[in-house]
Amino acid sequence: MTQNQIQTKYHRRDSLALIEALSKLICPQSQLHHQIPMANRTTLRVGGPADCLFIPSQDEDLANVVRHCSRHQVPWMVVGKGSNLLVRDGGIAGVVIQLNHAHFHRIEFHPEKSLICGAGSRLKAVANAARDAALTGMEFLEGIPGSVGGALRMNAGAMGGEIFDLLDSVRFMDSFGEVHDLQTIPSDSWIRLGRCMICKNTSCNIITDPVLHTLRISR
Numbered sequence: 001m002t003q004n005q006i007q008t009k010y011h012r013r014d015s016l017a018l019i020e021a022l023s024k025l026i027c028p029q030s031q032l033h034h035q036i037p038m039a040n041r042t043t044l045r046v047g048g049p050a051d052c053l054f055i056p057s058q059d060e061d062l063a064n065v066v067r068h069c070s071r072h073q074v075p076w077m078v079v080g081k082g083s084n085l086l087v088r089d090g091g092i093a094g095v096v097i098q099l100n101h102a103h104f105h106r107i108e109f110h111p112e113k114s115l116i117c118g119a120g121s122r123l124k125a126v127a128n129a130a131r132d133a134a135l136t137g138m139e140f141l142e143g144i145p146g147s148v149g150g151a152l153r154m155n156a157g158a159m160g161g162e163i164f165d166l167l168d169s170v171r172f173m174d175s176f177g178e179v180h181d182l183q184t185i186p187s188d189s190w191i192r193l194g195r196c197m198i199c200k201n202t203s204c205n206i207i208t209d210p211v212l213h214t215l216r217i218s219r
């Protein structure tokens, strides 16, 4: 079942009550906004209001909100930077989640030449951070607008490279707030099955922390 297919008892006129209920489940650093125009959050600058825009500052708040939505049959969806989204004038019913807090923008390097990034990180920031650390393999991300989470959902690519080829593992949260790690060890079966698994697992879940691999270049 995808986010858009859930059976819902939610009525858009209940959106203020929804915000009130959600505000009790999150810390003060996380943000909830009522009736935010999606036109301000998409590259095409079109789209009516989201009933509730949620910007979590920690994983726990994200889990609490999606769990509440699942229990009360409130529709939700996650958006990245909105560079591949067309939103209708009627807007979006329920909760729109955007990983726009610094917690989901972190980029960390690990000695075994991998890079853990928050799913909200901009692709350009990831490519630039890899360059600054003398790591190669991510140059093609530089010119693609959008976030790492959105890119993984779409398998974004350019100049012969695609982001699935960089992926070592992906951490995602399901609609019950449970966190899962999906290893994507390259192999013949990965070529066939791994991509299907990523597509299947990201279509109805929230990517939070992918691990991408790089190569070190000598200077």
Ligand SMILES: Cc1cc2nc3c(=O)[nH]c(=O)nc-3n(C[C@H](O)[C@H](O)[C@H](O)COP(=O)(O)OP(=O)(O)OC[C@H]3O[C@@H](n4cnc5c(N)ncnc54)[C@H](O)[C@@H]3O)c2cc1C
Pocket (backbone or CB within 6 Å): 043, 077, 078, 079, 080, 081, 082, 083, 084, 085, 099, 119, 120, 143, 144, 145, 146, 147, 148, 149, 150, 151, 152, 153, 154, 155, 156, 157, 158, 202, 205, 206, 207, 208
């Ligand atoms: C001028 C321009 C140039 C572009 N050039 C390229 C290009 O060269 N190559 C290319 O591949 N694409 C390109 N694109 C398309 C777009 O930039 C990419 O698809 C990008 O990866 C989308 O990322 P986003 O963060 O904007 O996602 P959004 O548009 O916000 O969302 C796209 C999808 O991803 C899902 N999503 C977002 N974040 C998450 C998450 N954390 N977990 C689960 N699902 C999530 C959303 O629900 C939605 O279904 C271009 C777009 C524009 C406007």
